[in-house]
Amino acid sequence: MGYHxxxxxxxITPTLLEKADRVETATIGHKRQMGFCDSGIQAIxxxxxxxxxxxxxxxxxxxxxxxxxxxxxxxxxxxLVIDRLGDTKHACLGGGVACAIKATGxxxxxxxxxxxxxxxxxxxxxxxWCRGPAPITTRLLDIGGSFNVDIAxxxxxxxxxxxxxCDTSGVLVMPPIEAERDIDWALGKQASEPASHExxxxxxxxxARTGASAMVEAKLGN
Numbered sequence: 417m418g419y420h421x422x423x424x425x426x427x428i429t430p431t432l433l434e435k436a437d438r439v440e441t442a443t444i445g446h447k448r449q450m451g452f453c454d455s456g457i458q459a460i461x462x463x464x465x466x467x468x469x470x471x472x473x474x475x476x477x478x479x480x481x482x483x484x485x486x487x488x489x490x491x492x493x494x495x496l497v498i499d500r501l502g503d504t505k506h507a508c509l510g511g512g513v514a515c516a517i518k519a520t521g522x523x524x525x526x527x528x529x530x531x532x533x534x535x536x537x538x539x540x541x542x543x544x545w546c547r548g549p550a551p552i553t554t555r556l557l558d559i560g561g562s563f564n565v566d567i568a569x570x571x572x573x574x575x576x577x578x579x580x581x582c583d584t585s586g587v588l589v590m591p592p593i594e595a596e597r598d599i600d601w602a603l604g605k606q607a608s609e610p611a612s613h614e615x616x617x618x619x620x621x622x623x624a625r626t627g628a629s630a631m632v633e634a635k636l637g638n
Contacts, residue, residue, distance in 0.1 A: 417476065417559050417560030417561070418560045419482060419560050419561060419562075419563075420560075420561075420562040420563070420565060421486075421562075421563040421564070422563060422564040422565060422576070423564065424471065424489055424491070424564060424576075425469060425470070425471065425564060425576035425577030426469075426577055427468075427469040427491065427493055427494070427577075428468070428469050428493075428577075428579055428592055428595075432579065432592065432595065432596055432599070433467060433468065433469075433493060435596070435599045435600070435603060436467035436468070436579055436581050436595070436599060437465070437467045438603060438606075439467075439581060439599045439602050439603055439606070440583055440585065440602065440606060441581055441582070441583050441585045441586055441587070441588045442583075442585040443602040443603075443605050443606050444581075444588060444598050444599070444601075444602045445585070445588075446602075446605065447598060447601055447602070448588075448590070448598050450572075451572050451573075451588050451589045451590050452572060452586065452587070452588050452589075453526070453528070453545075453569050453570030453571065453572045453586060453587040453588070453589070454528075454570030454571050454572075455586055456547050456548075456570065457526065457527075457528060457545050457546060457547055457569070457570045457586065457587055458545060458546075458547075458548075458586065459543070459544070459545050459582070459583070459584060460531060460534055460537060460544045460545070460546060460548075460549075461534075461537065461538055461541075461543060461544065462584070463584065464524070464543040464582070464583070464584075465543075465582065465583045465584075466495060466523045466524030466543040466580075466581075466582045466583075467495070467523065467579070467580065467581045467582070468493045468494050468495040468522075468523040468524065468579075468580055469493055469494050469495065469577060469578075469579070469580070470494075470495055470497050470574050470575065470576060470577060470578040470579070470580045470589060471489075471490060471494045471495065471496050471497065471564060471576060472496075472497050472498075472499070472563070472564055472565060472566070472567045472574055472575075472576050473486060473496060473497070473498045473499065473561065473562070473563055473564075473567070474498075474499040474501060474561055474562045474563075474565065474567050475498065475499075475500065475501070475508060475554075475561040476500075476501050476503070476559055476560070476561065477500075477501070477503045477506060477554075477559075478503075478506050478554050478555050478557055479554060479555065479556070479557040479558070479559040479560070479561065480508045480513075480553075480554035480555070480556065481556045481557060481558050481559070481560075481561070482560070482561035482562075482563060483498070483508055483509075483513065483554075483561075484513070484516075484556065486563050487513070487516045487517055487520060488520075490517060490520040490521075490522040491520065491521065491522070492520070492521030492522070492523070493521075493523055494520075494522045494523060495522070495523055495524050495525070495526060495580040495582070496517065496522055496524075496525045496526070497525075497526045497567065497569050497574050497580065497589070498525065498526065498527045498528065498529065498569075499528055499567035499568055499569055499574075500527065500528050500529030503529055504529050504530055504547055504550070505530070505550060505552060506529075506530070506550065506552055506553060506554045507529070507530045507531050507532035507549070507550040507551075507552065507553050507554065508527065508529060508530075508531070508553075508554045509525060509527060509531040509532070509537075509544065509546070510531065510532040510533035510536065510537075510553060511533035511536030511537070511539075511540075514533070514536060514537045514540045514542045514544070515536070515540050517542055518540045518541065518542045522542075523543070524542070524543035524544065524545070524580075524582055525542065525543070525544045525545070525546075526544075526545045526546070526569060526580065526582060526587050527544070527545070527546035527547070528546075528547070528568070528569045528570050529546060529547055530546055530547055530548055530549060530550035531544055531546045531548075531549060531550070532549055532550055532551060532553055534549055543582065545582050545586070545587050564576040569587070569589070570587065572587075572589050573589075574589050575591065577592065578590060578591055578592065578595075579591070579592055579595040579599075581599075612625065
């Protein structure tokens, strides 16, 4: 298979990163359809939120040689997104790998696969999103892999340099050219939600507020 390594992508701007750090994936989910990873990829540690620049990796089956090598290149503000090429049996991230990644300042890791050593991941406070724990680990088999190439993660296409937002609802990946528009919209919606919830608590009909009741009544001919 061999190795295919490309340069590190340009990081998203500090302004966009600050916004991404405040946005909720579920709010953008009211507007956007593309870029959401499969719902089976969830946070290992509760209550974590991470956002940053996508740095991509594809490694096969039992081999994590390339993962060990590329950790040295990770930067604060990066999110490492790992395509396991269909493997969910072998955990490529455990305590030692989590420790090394955390030391770089990397903001988080997304794995379309499994991890292990959850107590140690919690100890090092590394935000990780994956398909859950597994007891069997990868090895240094020197098979190969690709770094900073386009990958797939949970059905979403991920380009190096994309904006990644991870929280308790899941993982979202967006091209920077689209991200700021959708994040700004979502932050506006988040700011307005407390007031609308107060109206609902006072008895306002949700169907009237959203327009759903008007749609139903129109179909019923009322």
